[in-house]
Amino acid sequence: MSAASYSRAQKALHWAIALLVGLQYLAFDEIGRAFGMGMRSGEFTVTGGVRAHVVTGIAILVLMLWRIGLRLTRGAPPPPADEPPLAQRAAVAVHWAFYGLLVALPVSGLLAWFLPSGPLGGLHDLGRMLLMWLVLLHVGAVLVHQIWWRTGLIRRMT
Ligand code: HEM
Numbered sequence: 001m002s003a004a005s006y007s008r009a010q011k012a013l014h015w016a017i018a019l020l021v022g023l024q025y026l027a028f029d030e031i032g033r034a035f036g037m038g039m040r041s042g043e044f045t046v047t048g049g050v051r052a053h054v055v056t057g058i059a060i061l062v063l064m065l066w067r068i069g070l071r072l073t074r075g076a077p078p079p080p081a082d083e084p085p086l087a088q089r090a091a092v093a094v095h096w097a098f099y100g101l102l103v104a105l106p107v108s109g110l111l112a113w114f115l116p117s118g119p120l121g122g123l124h125d126l127g128r129m130l131l132m133w134l135v136l137l138h139v140g141a142v143l144v145h146q147i148w149w150r151t152g153l154i155r156r157m158t
Protein backbone atom coordinates (compact mmCIF):
# COMPACT_ATOMS: atom_id res chain seq x y z
CA MET A 1 0.00 0.00 0.00
CA SER A 2 1.25 3.47 -0.84
CA ALA A 3 0.87 6.74 1.12
CA ALA A 4 1.99 10.32 0.37
CA SER A 5 4.39 10.28 3.32
CA TYR A 6 5.06 8.51 6.62
CA SER A 7 2.55 9.67 9.26
CA ARG A 8 3.64 11.47 12.43
CA ALA A 9 3.02 8.31 14.42
CA GLN A 10 5.16 6.24 12.01
CA LYS A 11 8.00 8.76 12.31
CA ALA A 12 7.77 8.95 16.10
CA LEU A 13 7.74 5.16 16.34
CA HIS A 14 10.77 4.86 14.00
CA TRP A 15 12.93 7.11 16.20
CA ALA A 16 11.64 5.83 19.54
CA ILE A 17 12.36 2.23 18.52
CA ALA A 18 15.80 3.16 17.10
CA LEU A 19 16.64 4.76 20.48
CA LEU A 20 15.39 1.80 22.53
CA VAL A 21 17.27 -0.70 20.31
CA GLY A 22 20.44 1.37 20.79
CA LEU A 23 19.97 1.20 24.57
CA GLN A 24 19.62 -2.61 24.45
CA TYR A 25 23.09 -2.88 22.88
CA LEU A 26 24.93 -0.06 24.63
CA ALA A 27 23.43 0.26 28.12
CA PHE A 28 21.23 -2.76 28.95
CA ASP A 29 23.55 -5.61 27.91
CA GLU A 30 24.25 -7.01 31.39
CA ILE A 31 21.66 -9.74 30.74
CA GLY A 32 24.20 -11.58 28.54
CA ARG A 33 26.44 -12.20 31.55
CA ALA A 34 23.52 -12.96 33.90
CA PHE A 35 22.10 -15.47 31.41
CA GLY A 36 25.48 -17.20 30.84
CA MET A 37 26.04 -17.51 34.60
CA GLY A 38 22.46 -18.67 35.14
CA MET A 39 22.76 -21.42 32.51
CA ARG A 40 25.94 -22.69 34.20
CA SER A 41 24.84 -22.43 37.84
CA GLY A 42 21.03 -22.59 37.68
CA GLU A 43 20.89 -19.26 39.59
CA PHE A 44 19.45 -16.43 37.47
CA THR A 45 20.25 -13.12 39.21
CA VAL A 46 17.79 -10.32 38.34
CA THR A 47 19.74 -7.05 38.60
CA GLY A 48 18.56 -3.58 37.57
CA GLY A 49 20.36 -4.02 34.24
CA VAL A 50 18.58 -7.33 33.55
CA ARG A 51 15.20 -5.79 34.39
CA ALA A 52 15.93 -2.81 32.11
CA HIS A 53 16.71 -5.20 29.19
CA VAL A 54 13.50 -7.18 29.71
CA VAL A 55 11.23 -4.12 30.16
CA THR A 56 12.79 -2.26 27.20
CA GLY A 57 12.55 -5.40 25.04
CA ILE A 58 8.84 -5.77 25.85
CA ALA A 59 8.31 -2.05 25.11
CA ILE A 60 9.99 -2.57 21.69
CA LEU A 61 7.68 -5.54 21.01
CA VAL A 62 4.52 -3.55 21.85
CA LEU A 63 5.64 -0.51 19.79
CA MET A 64 6.58 -2.81 16.88
CA LEU A 65 3.13 -4.44 16.82
CA TRP A 66 1.57 -0.96 16.71
CA ARG A 67 4.01 0.03 13.97
CA ILE A 68 3.36 -3.07 11.86
CA GLY A 69 -0.38 -2.38 12.20
CA LEU A 70 0.15 1.14 10.85
CA ARG A 71 2.42 -0.15 8.08
CA LEU A 72 -0.19 -2.66 6.91
CA THR A 73 -3.14 -0.26 7.07
CA ARG A 74 -1.50 3.04 6.00
CA GLY A 75 1.43 1.80 3.93
CA ALA A 76 4.60 3.76 3.10
CA PRO A 77 5.50 6.41 0.52
CA PRO A 78 6.72 5.08 -2.87
CA PRO A 79 10.52 4.87 -3.26
CA PRO A 80 12.40 8.01 -4.38
CA ALA A 81 11.90 8.36 -8.14
CA ASP A 82 15.58 8.09 -9.17
CA GLU A 83 16.47 5.19 -6.90
CA PRO A 84 17.99 2.28 -8.89
CA PRO A 85 15.56 -0.72 -9.02
CA LEU A 86 18.06 -2.98 -7.24
CA ALA A 87 18.33 -0.51 -4.35
CA GLN A 88 14.52 -0.32 -4.19
CA ARG A 89 14.27 -4.08 -3.86
CA ALA A 90 17.06 -4.14 -1.26
CA ALA A 91 15.28 -1.42 0.77
CA VAL A 92 12.01 -3.39 0.78
CA ALA A 93 13.85 -6.55 1.88
CA VAL A 94 15.77 -4.76 4.65
CA HIS A 95 12.67 -2.96 5.94
CA TRP A 96 10.63 -6.18 6.19
CA ALA A 97 13.62 -7.98 7.74
CA PHE A 98 13.62 -5.25 10.43
CA TYR A 99 9.93 -5.83 11.12
CA GLY A 100 10.42 -9.60 11.38
CA LEU A 101 13.55 -9.38 13.52
CA LEU A 102 12.16 -6.79 15.90
CA VAL A 103 9.32 -9.18 16.77
CA ALA A 104 11.45 -12.35 16.77
CA LEU A 105 14.12 -10.83 19.04
CA PRO A 106 11.92 -9.93 22.03
CA VAL A 107 9.94 -13.19 21.68
CA SER A 108 13.10 -15.35 21.57
CA GLY A 109 14.60 -13.30 24.43
CA LEU A 110 11.52 -13.77 26.64
CA LEU A 111 11.37 -17.51 25.97
CA ALA A 112 15.16 -17.92 26.46
CA TRP A 113 15.10 -16.14 29.83
CA PHE A 114 11.85 -17.45 31.34
CA LEU A 115 11.98 -21.11 30.25
CA PRO A 116 15.11 -20.93 30.43
CA SER A 117 16.54 -22.26 27.15
CA GLY A 118 20.14 -22.23 25.90
CA PRO A 119 19.25 -22.85 22.21
CA LEU A 120 16.73 -19.98 22.24
CA GLY A 121 19.41 -17.81 23.85
CA GLY A 122 21.63 -18.77 20.89
CA LEU A 123 18.85 -17.81 18.47
CA HIS A 124 18.45 -14.45 20.25
CA ASP A 125 22.21 -13.95 19.98
CA LEU A 126 22.14 -14.69 16.24
CA GLY A 127 19.22 -12.28 15.82
CA ARG A 128 20.95 -9.42 17.62
CA MET A 129 24.06 -9.85 15.41
CA LEU A 130 21.92 -9.85 12.26
CA LEU A 131 20.04 -6.75 13.49
CA MET A 132 23.34 -4.94 14.07
CA TRP A 133 24.47 -5.63 10.49
CA LEU A 134 21.09 -4.54 9.11
CA VAL A 135 21.27 -1.27 11.07
CA LEU A 136 24.76 -0.59 9.65
CA LEU A 137 23.52 -1.35 6.12
CA HIS A 138 20.41 0.82 6.65
CA VAL A 139 22.33 3.83 8.00
CA GLY A 140 24.95 3.36 5.23
CA ALA A 141 22.18 3.40 2.61
CA VAL A 142 20.68 6.58 4.10
CA LEU A 143 24.14 8.21 3.92
CA VAL A 144 24.57 7.15 0.27
CA HIS A 145 21.18 8.75 -0.45
CA GLN A 146 22.11 11.96 1.35
CA ILE A 147 25.67 12.38 0.12
CA TRP A 148 25.86 10.76 -3.34
CA TRP A 149 22.37 10.67 -4.73
CA ARG A 150 21.17 13.81 -2.89
CA THR A 151 17.59 12.53 -2.69
CA GLY A 152 17.07 14.17 0.73
CA LEU A 153 15.77 10.78 1.98
CA ILE A 154 16.15 11.65 5.65
CA ARG A 155 13.35 14.25 5.32
CA ARG A 156 10.90 11.41 4.67
CA MET A 157 11.39 10.20 8.23
CA THR A 158 11.69 13.58 10.04
C1 HEM B 1 14.25 -6.00 20.28
C2 HEM B 1 14.47 -6.26 21.54
C3 HEM B 1 15.79 -6.78 22.04
C4 HEM B 1 17.07 -6.50 21.61
C5 HEM B 1 17.50 -5.55 20.49
C6 HEM B 1 17.97 -7.29 22.41
C7 HEM B 1 19.35 -7.27 22.30
C8 HEM B 1 20.21 -8.06 23.03
C9 HEM B 1 21.64 -7.97 23.00
C10 HEM B 1 22.43 -6.94 22.20
C11 HEM B 1 22.13 -8.94 23.80
C12 HEM B 1 23.60 -9.25 24.06
C13 HEM B 1 24.03 -8.71 25.42
C14 HEM B 1 25.54 -8.90 25.62
O1 HEM B 1 26.31 -8.06 25.11
O2 HEM B 1 25.94 -9.89 26.23
C15 HEM B 1 20.99 -9.67 24.34
C16 HEM B 1 21.08 -10.76 25.17
C17 HEM B 1 20.00 -11.33 25.79
N1 HEM B 1 18.70 -10.86 25.77
FE1 HEM B 1 17.96 -9.45 24.54
N2 HEM B 1 17.23 -8.03 23.29
C18 HEM B 1 15.90 -7.74 23.11
C19 HEM B 1 14.81 -8.22 23.84
C20 HEM B 1 14.92 -9.12 24.88
C21 HEM B 1 13.82 -9.53 25.75
C22 HEM B 1 12.38 -9.00 25.74
C23 HEM B 1 14.32 -10.45 26.61
C24 HEM B 1 13.49 -11.11 27.68
C25 HEM B 1 13.95 -11.63 28.77
C26 HEM B 1 15.74 -10.66 26.27
C27 HEM B 1 16.59 -11.59 26.85
C28 HEM B 1 17.93 -11.72 26.55
C29 HEM B 1 18.76 -12.79 27.06
C30 HEM B 1 18.31 -13.97 27.92
C31 HEM B 1 20.05 -12.56 26.56
C32 HEM B 1 21.30 -13.46 26.74
C33 HEM B 1 21.31 -14.42 25.57
C34 HEM B 1 22.59 -15.25 25.48
O3 HEM B 1 23.61 -14.82 25.98
O4 HEM B 1 22.53 -16.34 24.86
N3 HEM B 1 16.07 -9.80 25.22
N4 HEM B 1 19.83 -9.09 23.86
Ligand code: HEM
Nearest residue numbers: 017018021071076095098099135138139142153154156157
Ligand atom coordinates in the same frame (compact mmCIF):
# COMPACT_ATOMS: atom_id res chain seq x y z
C1 HEM C 1 20.70 7.02 12.63
C2 HEM C 1 19.92 5.97 12.39
C3 HEM C 1 18.81 5.91 11.38
C4 HEM C 1 18.51 6.72 10.31
C5 HEM C 1 19.26 7.97 9.87
C6 HEM C 1 17.33 6.17 9.68
C7 HEM C 1 16.68 6.72 8.59
C8 HEM C 1 15.59 6.19 7.94
C9 HEM C 1 14.92 6.77 6.81
C10 HEM C 1 15.33 8.07 6.14
C11 HEM C 1 13.91 5.96 6.44
C12 HEM C 1 12.91 6.15 5.28
C13 HEM C 1 13.36 5.33 4.12
C14 HEM C 1 12.41 5.46 2.95
O1 HEM C 1 11.54 6.29 2.98
O2 HEM C 1 12.57 4.68 2.00
C15 HEM C 1 13.91 4.83 7.34
C16 HEM C 1 13.03 3.76 7.29
C17 HEM C 1 13.06 2.69 8.13
N1 HEM C 1 13.94 2.52 9.20
FE1 HEM C 1 15.42 3.78 9.77
N2 HEM C 1 16.95 5.04 10.34
C18 HEM C 1 17.82 4.84 11.39
C19 HEM C 1 17.79 3.83 12.30
C20 HEM C 1 16.94 2.75 12.23
C21 HEM C 1 16.96 1.62 13.14
C22 HEM C 1 17.93 1.47 14.31
C23 HEM C 1 15.98 0.78 12.75
C24 HEM C 1 15.56 -0.53 13.34
C25 HEM C 1 15.73 -0.83 14.59
C26 HEM C 1 15.32 1.35 11.59
C27 HEM C 1 14.27 0.79 10.91
C28 HEM C 1 13.63 1.31 9.81
C29 HEM C 1 12.53 0.68 9.10
C30 HEM C 1 11.89 -0.68 9.43
C31 HEM C 1 12.17 1.53 8.05
C32 HEM C 1 11.10 1.29 7.00
C33 HEM C 1 9.82 1.95 7.33
C34 HEM C 1 8.75 1.49 6.36
O3 HEM C 1 8.84 1.75 5.16
O4 HEM C 1 7.80 0.84 6.84
N3 HEM C 1 15.93 2.55 11.30
N4 HEM C 1 14.93 4.99 8.25
